[in-house]
Amino acid sequence: MSETMTVESRPVFPFTAIVGQEEMKLALILNVIDPKIGGVMVMGDRGTGKSTTVRALSDLLPDMQIVANDPFNSDPTDPELMSEEVRKKFQNGEALETATKQIPMIDLPLGATEDRVCGTIDIEKALTEGVKAFEPGLLASANRGILYVDEVNLLDDHLVDVLLDSAASGWNTVEREGISISHPARFILVGSGNPEEGELRPQLLDRFGMHAEIGTVKEPDLRVQIVEQRAAFDENPLDFRKNYTDSQQALRQKIVDARQLLKQTNVEYDFRVKISQICSELNVDGLRGDIVTNRAAKALAAFEGRTEVTAQDIFRVIPLCLRHRLRKDPLETIDSGDKVRDIFKKIFS
Known part of the structure; x- marks a missing residue:
């Protein structure tokens, strides 16, 4: 990832700088290598770096090829990962303009509505102009990427069901007033939560491929190291990140090679x-x-x-x-x- 991109967006704590929490880091990396594992549920105490680690993962992800200006991150070569519109062009032999972007990492806010998550159909436009006017939601943005839900155990059960169904089937379908629109929604679902705030229902928990448990680091030396690293990052994020450029690049390459192997x-x-x-x-x-x-x-x-x-x-x-x-x-x-x-x-x- 270029440093300019890092300046424009918010600098992210480097994944390779994170001390401890090996179980969570391993589960996340394995899901990036094989998204069909089915996502990760990370449960642990407050302040143990769950969100920091998940967001740091986005920085490691390799770039992917997409169809330019497509809201669903359609793959230009795999019909299974194309939106209906792109697939029709592909089947008709039309040339597809391509672009490269980093694998997306989408945060799902706790107060998100179903429309915001799944997308909405503009009924008025559909009836007056006879076109399927679809406003894509977060599931469209997350296609071929990662969808992160912090405090997933506080999310409305109905929304969790929607997320898990899409993650399992790889498709999101929106139906309204007899109009139905489907689009690919293949993403790695990562949820995090604190067990003190309530457990997920067993049937929902079972749908996550892996479950990582993390606790507060007990060793005083490690705690000091974590505090010092965080202080150094907060003081000058760009300089701090530069110290980890080589290790980040090495890990990114290792993930790319593993996906091939x-x-x-x-x-x-x-x-x-x-x-x-x-x-x-x-x-x-x-x-x-x-x-x-x-x-x-x-x-x-x-x-x-x-x-x-x-x-x-x-x-x-x-x-x-x-x-x-x-x-x-x-x-x-x-x-x-x-x-x-x-x-x-x-x-x-």
Whole structure:
């Protein structure tokens, strides 16, 4: 990302400068490598850097090719990622003017209305001029990017349903007065929240691919380092960012390479059986847990430049993929992540 762009927009704290919170950082990176993992729910105490880390991710994202002046960030080569208008031009063999932009990161404000999120149809224009006049919403802007919802557990359940449906199907449909408009809405959904303010309903939580739990850093040395870094960034953001230019570029390149390598990455059959055994033993409902664990393990192997998934890869990602899918037992004292690790050790021993 050019420094001029950083000056024009608000300077973002560099991702590689963030101390600790390895679990959250890993979950976010794996979702960028393979968006089909299904997003991340980040739960943790206030002031633990949830929002800072998610926003820092946007700075790492590579550029993407889009059709110029298209509000849906349509892909110029993949019909699945095109709006209806662009797809018609593509199928008719018309030349598509292209442009490059950074993968978008869209913030969804807590007070957003459904119209603001999904978009609206101008009925008057549709009736008087006979055209489908659509005003795109946040889901259109987030297509092929990241949609971030801070305090997702305080968001209206109906809106959470809409977001999760779009994230799962990859499409957003707006219907009004007999007029229906659909557009691609493939985005990585990232939610964050504080458990003290209430948990998400289990059926909504299950729809997030991964669940990262973060706590306040306890080590005094690390706390001092975090405070000093934040003070240095607040005092002179551009100078602070320059110190991390090389590490940011290296990580960005590693993500780009991993996305290419992902297609060749493989989980051997025996490991796939063991993943399903773990899910079965933990009484995980449905097959989402199996699918996400396989995808996340492949993304981690690709991130580390390998085409074969190891047992260690699975051990690192499986608590993130399963802990929020376990049935809650109020009398249980063991942490859900530790419970997943215990069953892993038993089956992989």
